[in-house]
Amino acid sequence: MADATADGAQQARSSLASMVYDPKARGLFFQIVVFGLLLIGLYLIVNNTIENLELLNKKSGFGFLSQTTGFAIFDSLGTWAVDYTPGESTYWDVFLVGAINTIWVAAFSIVLATVWGFVLGVMRLSKNVILRWFSTVYIEVLRNIPLLLQIFFWIAVLTGIAPGKRDDPMSLFDIFYFDSSGIRGPYPIGESGAGVFYASILIAFVIAWAIGKWAHKRQDATGQQFPSFWVGLGVIILLPAVVFFVMGQPIELEWPDRGRFGFRPGLGSFIEVSFVALWLSLSLYSATFIAEIVRAGILSVSHGQTEGAQALGLSAGVTLNKVIIPQAMRVIIPPLTSQYLNIIKNSSLAAAIGFPDVVATFSGTALNQVGQEIEMIFMMMMVYLFFSITTAIFMNWYNARKRLVER
Amino acid sequence: MTDRNFAYVRTEEAPRMPPPSDTHGPVHWLKENILSTMNDFSSPAKTVKSVVMMLLTVLSVLSAYAVISGMLTFLVVNGTFSIPEGVSGADACRENGGACWPFIAAKMRLMIYGAYPGEELWRVDVVYVLLAIGIAWVVWEKAPARGLVGALMLTAYPIVAFILLTGGALEGSWGAKGVWAVIGLALFGVGIAADKGVGGEALNAFSGAFKAIGGLLVGIVLVGAIFSIEFGLEPVRTSLWGGLLVTFVVALTGIVASLPLGIVLALGRRSQLPVVRMLSVIFIEFWRGVPLITVLFMSSVMLPFFLPPDTEFDKLLRALIGVALFSSAYMAEVVRGGLQAIGKGQYEGGMSLGLSYWQQMRLIILPQALVLVIPGIVNSFIALFKDTTLVLIIGLFDLLGAVQNQALKDPEWINPTAGTTGYIVVAFMFWVFCFGMSRYSQAMERKLYRGHKR
Structure with missing residues (x-):
């Protein structure tokens, strides 16, 4: 057997040398070295960080996330x-x-x-x-x-x-x-029934998607075409519109209002x-x-x-x-x-x-x-x-x- | 023969007719290149397309006109070129309402050198000139010894530039340098001895590693030694650097440092060793996944925590480390593209010659792969060059930062048009560099891929 002779020849060499030339052993050795160096580096970094934090008397951990804040953020x-x-x-x-x-x-x-x-x-x-x-x-x-x-x-x-x-x-x-502070416009305020209206928009999109899917399938099977784009568009526009009036126009618009010193804050919608x-x-x-x-x-x-x-x-x-x-x-x-x-x-x-x-x-x-x-x-x-x-x-x-x- | 006249044989050429009028001339050109895209009204869809094209064309012309005439009005017609007697520069600019050129003239030094001390400016100039000569030399294809100059630009030039800009003469104990030099030399010696067969087969197999590590140590000590030589130059703190100087320092350090690091990472990512591959992938994908701003924040705020408590750390150096890590991840991906383009036969050829992995890479794979990715390297340099502007967020003053955070804050020059003028000048400077480089990279691309095009 050729393998057996090769094995025999390898055993004839010193076992250390054969390991040195074995790509697997070399690879393993090299990876252990790299991993070891990485661990040493990480240890040094973590150690230094802990020492530095102690020196500066800093807290660590994510406890600060539940503290309350005291500063304002732009409306966005x-x-x-x-x-x-x-x-x-x-x-x-x-x-x-x-x-x-x-x-x-x-x-x-x-x-x-x-x-x-x-x-x-x-x-x-x-x-x-x-x-x-x-x-x-x-x-x-x-x-x-x-x-x-x-x-x-x-x-x-x-x-x-x-x-x-x-x-x-x-x-x-x-x-x-539009002024130097940003863009303002109306802000929709939902009354009772607004949820139904929002849901109807979502449903309309799902229906339009389903129509498209069905039309595609039918065309694959029979070759007949269906104007799914226009029908879908119609559904997306008409269904929410009908729901809007059936629910008694549940959305009211809040308009931005101007005082003597510019727009009053908190009214209407605003983009910085x-x-x-x-x-x-x-x-x-x-x-x-x-x-x-x-x-x-x-x-x-x-x-x-x-x-x-x-x-x-x-x-x-x-x-x-x-x-x-x-x-x-x-x-x-x-x-x-x-x-x-x-x-x-x-x-x-x-x-x-x-x-x-x-x-x-x-x-x-x-x-x-x-x-x-x-x-x-x-x-x-x-x-x-x-x-x-x-x-x-x-x-x-x-x-x-x-x-x-x-x- | 000669006295016979054949009435049906022409003796002179028939007069040339002008070509049909619809195949040449400005009208034809107009028809072919503009009108042909918008004169089809045969069906509703084509009519819509024609109308859209008309609108787009008109809009393009109008907006181009608006931009060009607006720029000309702002820069030239309404521009302030000189300050009349007895009026402050800011007032003169406010009066004219156009570009404020005296502001640019007054701040030009700030934009190019930052607050670098006046009598030392020649050092920055030398660095600039050497850079220009070096790049021109490498780019010009007929220049002799391009490879040598390129290698010098990547090794000697950074050292010279460092000494000129900072003044050199870094503090540091010669004893420690000596110890490290001895260790490096010893390792190198072991490597050479192992090559000669001392220590048997086992040691012989690692001779390359010994030589590489030893050589690296000696090299680092050598560079450190050069940096601490006293050249008699006035030291200049990096907080005085600014403007174009910082832009170049950040971008060039990023690219020079990222080359070796990127090559190692790219090789690691294609390595057969799972640990090495995983670490390379994590490193590369981490830096590529976060924006440069967070990297700069990290290097300027977090880095000091990672080092021993009493380490003094220069602000610019911190930014440079962040930029180098960040760009090495991108460089690694560029180099990987080149490695993937090398056929498997090249690797197998190397193996069949009995070359070791590093010999294969150094002698066969990398020389081919790196030439292939020159356009990619230039492109990532362009991206890095533009990204250097972000250092103004951590309080360094690059070209844009010098205008935004220094020149525009000068109370003497506060006027409504100074900002816009400054932005236009900075934009133009960046544009010239980036456009030039992108042209070069496109030309290289065409040259390199000539063989693949049919």
Whole structure:
């Protein structure tokens, strides 16, 4: 047996030398060394930290989260959602306010950046020279200027063009008002039966989704088409409208009111000017990257696909919807999600202009008052890590689903 | 033959007709490149598309006009270029309502050098000039000894720049350096002896590790020794650095430090050893998962806790450590892309030649992979260069910070247009650097992937 001879030959060498040349043994040794070094490093860090904390007489642990706070936070979605009141809310509430605001500004930016990015990406491939030039210049200028600078620029522009708090505000159809503090509009106050109305909106979306699903199935089976988009849209508009009047118009609008010194606080809904600046700059900046992703995605679908669709007699619209876009999306989605992740991470620049996102709320007054840097920065990081890991899981799932199925 | 005239044979060329008017000229160009996208009204859907295109085109032209004319009005027409007698600069700018150029002129030194002392500015200039020469040398393809200059830029240049900028002459005991140097030399010697066969096969197998660790120790001690030599330069504290200088220091340190770290991490992530792979993945994904701001907060606030209680720690150095860790994770992913692009045959070829893992990497894989990822490295440098602006949040004054937190706070210059003027100038400076680099990376990409294109 060849194996037996090899074994015999190995035993002839010294056992130490044979172990040294065994890749498994070497690997194990190397990993033990690395792991040991890591443990020593961690031990030193933990030891030093404990010593430092004792020297500075600092508390540790997460007990501070249940303490009540004494400082105010700008009105924002987060303060509204957790009903933040200084003196009653805890530091955990502050954290929630920040986390909700981060999600809020990131979600709004993702929507605008996606729409604008797709428009720019398609424009850059247009046959129309003006659109192509416009898009190219826009992309090349905005993506090469630091985002923080753009945020400063937008907040300077917005507060520069806005009327002062005591002047007449700019208004849009007398529904929305804009002054140097931010945008104000009506605030819906639900009376009895409002819950049913909100639920009906949700139900309408579910029904529309179900209709679409059913129509798709039927078309696969019988080839008959059904105008599911228009029917679905009708359901989404009509059902809540009918419920609204049946329940006796359960929602009343509270309007912002102006006194002698500007708008009275607490009336109507309100969006801080720093949110608008952050939202605009984040969207306009990120759109340039999304545009490049979209352009690459569209270019990745070879012209033969279009020609093949034409040879089959498909109309231009069907070619676009059923041949080009699905294949382009396969290329577009992975970088697009990492771009979304960048938007979420970049929303942390809110700290520079005072919009109360998780970094601004937790690293500002809260950190000064509590003074537990390690725990608080750890919690901030966890918010972003949570999004990153969720996105990574989604991407793995998506890639597995959309992988080209070959033989 | 010659006296016969054939009426049907042409003796001169027929006059050339002008090409049909719809295939050339400005009208045709307009039709082909603009109107053709918006003149189809044959079906409702196409009509909608044509109308949308018209609207978009008009909007594009209008907004481009608004931006260009607005900029020209602000920068030139309404701009303040000189201050009349007896009026303060701020008042003159307020009067004109346009760009405040005297403000920029007054703050230019702050934007480029920060508060670096006046008689020592030549040191910063030397650093800038050396950088410009080095980069031009490496980028210019016909220059001789590009590899050597590139290597010097990554090793000697940071040392020279450090000494020039700080003044060198770091404190530190020569005794400790001596001890470490002896340990390093001893390890290196053991490695060489093991290579020669002293100590048998078992030791021989680890000769590389001994030499590497020994060499690294000697190198570190050597650099430390150079840093503590007294060159007679006035020491300049980093709190006086600012403006473009800090921007360059942060971005270049980030990229230079992240290269070796990123390569090690990328190799670790593709390693066969599960512990090494897991640790690399955790490290990379952690730093890539959090925003740079939190990393900077961490390095400026948390880092001092991790070190022995009496350690003095420079603020800029703390930021640099954070930036280096952060960018090494991104660099690792860039390098990994290059490693994945190398065919399996290259690894197998190396193994069949009997090369060790590190020999394979050093001689075969990395030289190919790193060239492939030059565009990626440049792109991550652009991202890092833009991200350096974030250091103003932890109280360092980079180019943007010098304007935002220093120049604009000067009571002498408070006027409504100073901010916008400053932002436009800073934006232009960043844009020139970033756009230049992205052009370079695109050119490299085209050059490197030439063979794959049909």
